[in-house]
Amino acid sequence: MGVDVWLDKNTAASASVRSDVEQHAASEDKPAPLLPEGLARLAKQVAVCQQCSLHESRTQTVFGIGNPDADWLVIGEAPGADEDRQGEPFVGRAGRLLNSMLLAMGLQREQVFIANILKCRPPDNRDPKPEEVLACESYLRQQIELIKPKIILAVGRIAAQNLLKLETPIGKMRGQRYQYPASELPVIVTYHPAYLLRSPREKRKVWEDLKFAMQTYKALV
Ligand code: URA
Helix, strand or coil: CCCHHHCCCCCCCHHHHHHHHHHHHCCCCCCCCCCCHHHHHHHHHHHCCCCCHHHHCCCCCCCCEECCCCCEEEEECCCCHHHHHHCCCCCCHHHHHHHHHHHHCCCCHHHCEEEECCCCCCHHHCCCCHHHHHHHHHHHHHHHHHHCCCEEEEECHHHHHHHHCCCCCHHHHCCCCEECCCCCCEEEEECCHHHHHHCHHHHHHHHHHHHHHHHHHHHHC
16 A cells, blocks of 8 residues: 555655655654643643543553644544554554555644544454543543644544534545534544555545545635
């Protein structure tokens, strides 16, 4: 799975983008960027959270990472095994594909902020339970209030449905501009990169979604 498929004919050469992606993959040893006070305080609260039973099985919480002033907030489902081990969202195979998706949009991973609906790994990567989503909800809301992104990209059904409080199938959410509840913050939905790893034929649809997200963003700034 290369990144070429994400590239518009007019964007940067795929070779240089591929090398960027490889550098991201190799950058796991980089120190985590310092967070401003509000986010740092929230991250400390999250780190000791025991609001649901997931704290019993986690290695550590996964608060989120990226630019605290980001225009783009990417929201996924929950940490997996790699993320639970490293304390950073989207660091496994799906994370590398997410990096490629961002690069295709002209965004470096460090430019955006990446977080999840859940801050702890559900055992065996099962779907989050409603009570776990509820217990974690205020953390995500506070992250959104502190970062003040201009747009949210929700990746995957679980992220989209829980963020928007909808049960609409993800296929029907694509191509729509939603709003984060009780705000005017636009939310665009696309498939989860882990799904794309299993169903690479859907990449064209995701590229359409990413272009739609970029158009939506450009109309805002
Ligand atoms: N999948 C997600 O939704 N989030 C992660 O952080 C990793 C994999």
